[in-house]
Amino acid sequence: MADGEAVTYAPGRAETRMERPHRAAPPFVRELARYAILIVASAIALYPVLWLVAAAMKTQPEYIQNPTGLPHSINFTNFQTVLGNHVLLRYVLNSAIVVGCAVPIVTVTSAMAGYSLARLWGKAGGTAILFLFLFSEFVPIGIVAIPLLLTMQQLGIESGKVRLICVYSVLMMGFAVLVFRAFFRSVPEELREAARLDGCSEFGVFWRIMVPLARSPMTLIAVISFIALWNELFLAVVLLNDATDRTLPLGLTELRGTYSTDWPTLAAALLLSAVPTLVLYAVFQNKITSQLSRSTTRD
Amino acid sequence: MTNVTAHARAATVRGLLRRPRTGSVAKVLMITPAMALFLTFYVAAVVFGIVLSLYSWNGLEPRHYVGLANYRQLFSDDPIFLTNVKITLLVVVACVATVLPLALLLAVCLAGRSRILPVFRSILFLPVIVPLAATALLWSEFFSPTADGVANRLLHVFGIGRVAWLGDTTAAPWALIMVSIWTLVGIHVVIQLSALSAIPTELKEAARLETPSTSRVFLHVILPLLRDSLTVSAALIVTGTFVFFTALAFIMTLGGPDHATEVLGLRAYLDGFDALNFGRASAVTVITMLITIVLVGFTLFVGSRRRVEY
Numbered sequence: 001m002a003d004g005e006a007v008t009y010a011p012g013r014a015e016t017r018m019e020r021p022h023r024a025a026p027p028f029v030r031e032l033a034r035y036a037i038l039i040v041a042s043a044i045a046l047y048p049v050l051w052l053v054a055a056a057m058k059t060q061p062e063y064i065q066n067p068t069g070l071p072h073s074i075n076f077t078n079f080q081t082v083l084g085n086h087v088l089l090r091y092v093l094n095s096a097i098v099v100g101c102a103v104p105i106v107t108v109t110s111a112m113a114g115y116s117l118a119r120l121w122g123k124a125g126g127t128a129i130l131f132l133f134l135f136s137e138f139v140p141i142g143i144v145a146i147p148l149l150l151t152m153q154q155l156g157i158e159s160g161k162v163r164l165i166c167v168y169s170v171l172m173m174g175f176a177v178l179v180f181r182a183f184f185r186s187v188p189e190e191l192r193e194a195a196r197l198d199g200c201s202e203f204g205v206f207w208r209i210m211v212p213l214a215r216s217p218m219t220l221i222a223v224i225s226f227i228a229l230w231n232e233l234f235l236a237v238v239l240l241n242d243a244t245d246r247t248l249p250l251g252l253t254e255l256r257g258t259y260s261t262d263w264p265t266l267a268a269a270l271l272l273s274a275v276p277t278l279v280l281y282a283v284f285q286n287k288i289t290s291q292l293s294r295s296t297t298r299d
Numbered sequence: 300m301t302n303v304t305a306h307a308r309a310a311t312v313r314g315l316l317r318r319p320r321t322g323s324v325a326k327v328l329m330i331t332p333a334m335a336l337f338l339t340f341y342v343a344a345v346v347f348g349i350v351l352s353l354y355s356w357n358g359l360e361p362r363h364y365v366g367l368a369n370y371r372q373l374f375s376d377d378p379i380f381l382t383n384v385k386i387t388l389l390v391v392v393a394c395v396a397t398v399l400p401l402a403l404l405l406a407v408c409l410a411g412r413s414r415i416l417p418v419f420r421s422i423l424f425l426p427v428i429v430p431l432a433a434t435a436l437l438w439s440e441f442f443s444p445t446a447d448g449v450a451n452r453l454l455h456v457f458g459i460g461r462v463a464w465l466g467d468t469t470a471a472p473w474a475l476i477m478v479s480i481w482t483l484v485g486i487h488v489v490i491q492l493s494a495l496s497a498i499p500t501e502l503k504e505a506a507r508l509e510t511p512s513t514s515r516v517f518l519h520v521i522l523p524l525l526r527d528s529l530t531v532s533a534a535l536i537v538t539g540t541f542v543f544f545t546a547l548a549f550i551m552t553l554g555g556p557d558h559a560t561e562v563l564g565l566r567a568y569l570d571g572f573d574a575l576n577f578g579r580a581s582a583v584t585v586i587t588m589l590i591t592i593v594l595v596g597f598t599l600f601v602g603s604r605r606r607v608e609y
Binding site: 030034035037038041042044045046048049051052064067068105108109110112113115116117120121129132133136137138139140141142143144145146147148149150151154155166167169170173177201202203206227230231232233234237238248249250252253256263266267270271273274277278281285289290292 | 421595
């Protein structure tokens with residue numbers, strides 16, 4: 001996945017300027033319909049988010065009077081209230097710890113597994129193991145949440161944070177192994193052979209040659225996992241039994257009780273909780289969307 | 300001469316690569332960390348769930364073996380369980396039936412050269428990134444049952460009366476399905492869009508020479524080529540809704556009103572944490588797994604029939 005290749009989305013790129021005159025200009029009506037559909041769909045996608053932003057800037061009386069319109073003034077009092085809430089900050093810290101541990105674990109272990117499946121296991125063995133990993137895509141981990149809790153209890157893992165780190169490491173693994181296997185298959189076999197001839201061990205080949213080459217897919221898997229895990233809710237609900245271990249998404253649903261009569265403040269909290277993923281999405285947008293679509297259509 | 304050295308080199312390479320010890324040790328060691336985590340925290344849970352579904356257990360006292368009693372109880376004297384299954388199937392079918400055509404339509408609209416189109420694509424993808432907890436709480440407020448609720452105000456504009464939304468047994472599942480569609484469409488638009496742009500331009504040009512009708516080109520040339528990506532999308536929607544909808548219903552309605560939004564995932568949760576019946580919760584989980592496998596298998600089967608390749 002070289003940087004140049006990352007831009008899969010380039011419709012019509014192959015068409016050269018020479019071909020254009022052959023094609024009749026699309027009818028005016030068709031273009032009108034296209035933009036009408038897109039504008040309506042975008043409005044529906046965007047409206048709830050904009051409404052959330054507007055609500056977060058209103059005072060409570062203002063919101064009751066005018067829940068849908070624009071705020072009177074840009075004011076950040078609600079955000080200050082939220083940032084002054086120490087309980088919420090602990091939820092943020094918990095999320096940071098859990099996700100911060102799980103993301104490197106899933107990235108590194110999946111990269112090793114993907115490389116091993118792509119180059120060291122034969123075709124039959126590699127495919128069989130890959131299918132085992134992919135089984136979790138058919139029966140998602142969320143479905144087995146309850147048995148997972150009972151397994152944790154059997155294993156004697158009591159700490160909520162450790163439980164979540166373990167499960168979150170596995171949550172994105174099927175997808176990650178699939179992506180890494182596809183990537184390492186695209187790396188020329190000769191690289192490995194040459195390094196082996198020079199006396200490099202299999203591990204040496206992986207750490208010194210493959211990992212530096214795989215920086216781009218590793219970043220992507222880390223980013224996509226971060227977004228998915230930072231937002232994960234249901235497994236946290238089932239697996240955590242200690243209020244002090246609550247992650248941010250779970251904490252937000254608890255805040256609903258605290259601010260039940262104060263929607264603007266809750267709206268501010270919801271917006272702040274989305275900041276990390278929104279920033280990551282803004283930075284990696286094209287890479288994320290192209291990777292998501294590529295790994296589903298290929299292989 | 301060079302030929303000989305090349306041969307020797309190749310032989311050495313082959314020998315090195317075939318050297319059984321380092322190679323097989325490395326391949327096992329490198330897959331071990333991922334595999335160990337995967338087996339312990341996924342496969343073991345699946346197996347343990349199947350085993351526990353044969354036991355009666357309240358989570359505290361020693362469990363005892365009851366055979367298929369949990370299943371028999373669910374199917375014969377538990378009218379709510381049938382509702383759970385129906386609601387789950389309704390949600391899955393409704394999501395697949397709306398998200399797929401919608402995503403395809405939007406992808407077709409987005410395919411093109413204009414500079415503004417990527418802006419629309421980003422906007423349509425935005426709901427995918429919004430945290431699920433935020434989505435659920437946002438829409439809970441949106442569907443506030445009072446006349447001041449945003450959804451009811453919108454209805455008022457169109458001259459329609461007040462709806463209780465999440466408090467109404469008929470409206471609640473559809474309200475949650477609408478939220479699911481809002482969240483899911485973006486990612487499938489992107490998937491279909493990338494499949495659309497992967498179709499070689501020459502093919503479209505050739506088809507256009509054959510017939511001037513855009514809709515016929517779409518139906519007979521483009522659509523068959525999208526079969527794979529549509530199949531993957533459908534399978535992802537099926538598995539996605541099982542997890543996603545459960546979390547959504549957990550926050551927004553907790554299965555209510557009167558079990559109207561109690562999908563299987565939520566039923567398992569309530570059996571475990573409310574009824575403290577972990578055996579039955581596991582049985583519900585096993586049935587959910589079987590339904591997922593059947594639905595995904597069916598999707599892949601339909602999708603792989605009469606596949607075309609160019």
